Amino acid sequence: MNELLLKRARSGDAAAFEELAAEVEPLVWRVCWHYTGQREDASDCGQESMLRIWRSLDSYRGDCAFESWVYRLTANCCLDFLRKRKRERAESLEPLQEQGFDPPDESPGTEEQVLSRERQHRIREAIAQLPEDQRDALVLTQLEGKSYEETARILSTGEGTVKSRVNRARARLKELLKNERELSPPSFVKRREGRGQR
């Protein structure tokens, strides 16, 4: 990371920040995508993350890698975004669902595709419920495709710790998905059953 660029960006130079952020831009986009799973949401969330990075540049003390700091800010921003969206959806759909309204599937496709999207959506929701350290390790190694060494550097921890966090995250994820499957079947199954009854 260029110290001079950072200094200029801190003093309010937007062009310097653009240059600096170009290095971490793909990371921000991918993380936002992994958390939201939708293009528009990822874009909104990514913009919000970039603005937050710009506003918080003064709080970056250089005690960890810039990439790591950006990742953490982006992940927190994504979680805030998901919480907000969930709250808004609950508020807007609650009165309609009480009246028996079943929202249509927004992403049409073959049954396989629908099933896959549904499953990925559940996995994303389960990832959002993981403890912060486990979530970071899992997203970076399993979704971002980074090695344990790279992940350890980004998270400022040891490789062994990253491995153990990933294993714990997987176990917890499996547990969460299992519980959810027992409690409610996927929405497309519900819809199919509804169609069959008609």
Added chain:
Amino acid sequence: MKEQDELQDFSGLDQDLKAMASDVPEMPESFRAGWRAAVRAEAAKQAQNADAPREEIPEAPAKKISRLRRWAPLVSTAAALLFLVTGTLATRGVLSPRLRQPPAAESLALPETERAGADFEEPIPAPETANAVYAASEEADAVYAASEEAEAYAASGEANAAYESAYAASEEADEAYESAYAASGEMDAAYESAYAASGETDAVCAASEEAEEAGAVSGGADPVFGAARKAAEESAPSGSTAVPAERGAAPSAAPSQENDSLPSPAPDSAREDFGTRVLYFLEDMGAFLWAALPFLLGAALLVLLIFLIRRKKG
């Protein structure tokens, strides 16, 4: 079987995760353009905000902040002192170990009952208010007044008896005087008879000696009479002013009289009183602080938590 299921579950999960990882779409140009425009707009706004205060209000906020910083320690110290003093005064009767002890009330009540001579062997069962102590002291006063009256009455009785005995003694003296007078009359008669009969000196002398003896008897009655008179004079006003020796030794019963008879406090004792009060107050303050400690720790933890959350969010 279970392990196989688990492995299948994990492999399924891993496949899903791999699919998700490879399923990331390319970063759209709109995203890049969007955040850059947003950052530029924000930078322009910041620049405007940074320029404007310099022209309009030069150094005013900085001065305000520095003034606040200067007063902050004083204000916080004053607030802490106010909290301590108010808390101590408010909880003094409840928390102070000194005021909570029942023997303190007993120690106030007991000496007065003892002074009154009342036979209070059992201590008063821990009076909770000063009213009980006051009532006990009034009762002791009443007992003491009664005993005083009894003593005065007894003293006046003794005086009457003395007066009567003195009166009797004076009567005896009168009788002696009359008999002496009669003897002197006899002496005169003898003298006259002697003078008239022969004029012999010896006889006259003898007669005069006899008369002198009678006069001595009469003079001997005078001291008895004087003593009786003196006794009568002494005993006559005993009902109003005489004070028995025992009572003179006993302390006064009424607290107000006792207080009046006390010498005025010396400056040293006043200084000691002030020191004791300060010590008591500090003791109460300690009790209050000790009682408030869990709440203070709770508040500190809360503040720390808020601080940490804000820091993490920031």
